[in-house]
Amino acid sequence: MAEVILDKVRKVFPGNVVAVAETSLKIEDQEFVVLVGPSGCGKTTTLRMIAGLEEITDGTISIGDKVVNDIPPKDRDIAMVFQNYALYPHKTVFQNMAFALQLRRFPKAEIKQRVHEAAKILGIEELMERRPSALSGGQRQRVAVGRAIVRQPKVFLFDEPLSNLDAKMRVEMRAELKRLHQRLKTTMVYVTHDQVEAMTLGDRVVIMEGGYIKQVGTPLEVYDFPENKFVAGFIGTPPMNFFSGNLQSQQGSLYFRKGSSMLIKLPDHYKQAMESKGPDAAVILGVRPENVLEPEKRPDLAKDTTFKARIDVIEPLGAEMILYLTAENSIFLARVDAHCRAQVGEVLSFAMHPDHMHVFDPNNGKNLTVAAAQKYLRG
């Protein structure tokens, strides 16, 4: 068992810099958890506290039901892969991979066997006698991972291990890491600021901002049901569109109103969640670009959510098209069919998918309708 449990963990650096505010998180045995968030949100600090490289200000960390607060890094049975790989330049690939085992006085034969096994998994058997300077970025990255694998740790910790690679290599290594996890079945904690990487790799994703966890969930949960505006805007490319406006009640129905031309009916199952809000309360409406519809294609859905928008820019992407639009001084994006006949400068009707609208509180960013949406869509 190698679950990792953070219980009310906090990290304050000298100068009263709160890198990680009180954080509790349970990472299951064999789970692949990705910590994601913008620069400075506390990802590396969290990982380094799990590794034992950073002292904890408050709280406890357990690995495999043992509190490790006072256990030094080398005795925590974890292996960490850093962004810069930190390979020894004067050692060969074999020596780099074998080094940690030699330090722990493993028998020669076992070292050899473990290194070759790891090399085989990673496809670097041909490189054993090379030095890091004679390797490509991707190859170095594999060696760094190999060095972690040979230890057969209880937990792998990765800190942005792919960020030095070019885009294509990153996508390849991403798939490789996923295969590796399926094969090794070891608990993995992975840090990245790239939300696509987080979504594709993680069994669960932990979204952080300014030292706080903003949401924890499976990739689809955090995408479909973001608990706050930060998560809604951070996960997804292009990001979710936001419109500032007001609520309006009319003949028993609830509407979102912005300016004189946008009057969007909110689903009836949102009414209860909005009851605490005044009749004219300021709110932010969120809708993802793929849920901005062309009304003529889905008249059934568009019935009560249609509005006019001007097309500013068209980005043809092959399989689809991104439209940059303006309505009531709000710029927003739509992801539409590649064959959409829209032209720049035209004013056309668009609509919002009634099942995929989110209403946020402008004061605290809370998603007011997430529970109602979840109940409605998931039963």
Ligand SMILES: Nc1ncnc2c1ncn2[C@@H]1O[C@H](COP(=O)(O)OP(=O)(O)OP(=O)(O)O)[C@@H](O)[C@H]1O
């Ligand atoms: N040794 C330190 N002393 C003081 N402040 C620190 C120290 N290390 C990190 N911090 C601060 O703690 C906060 C969190 O830093 P951390 O390195 O965990 O961020 P991160 O999420 O990994 O960011 P990035 O994506 O840029 O790597 C930042 O505000 C950073 O400036």
Ligand SMILES: [Mg+2]
């Ligand atoms: Mg970092």
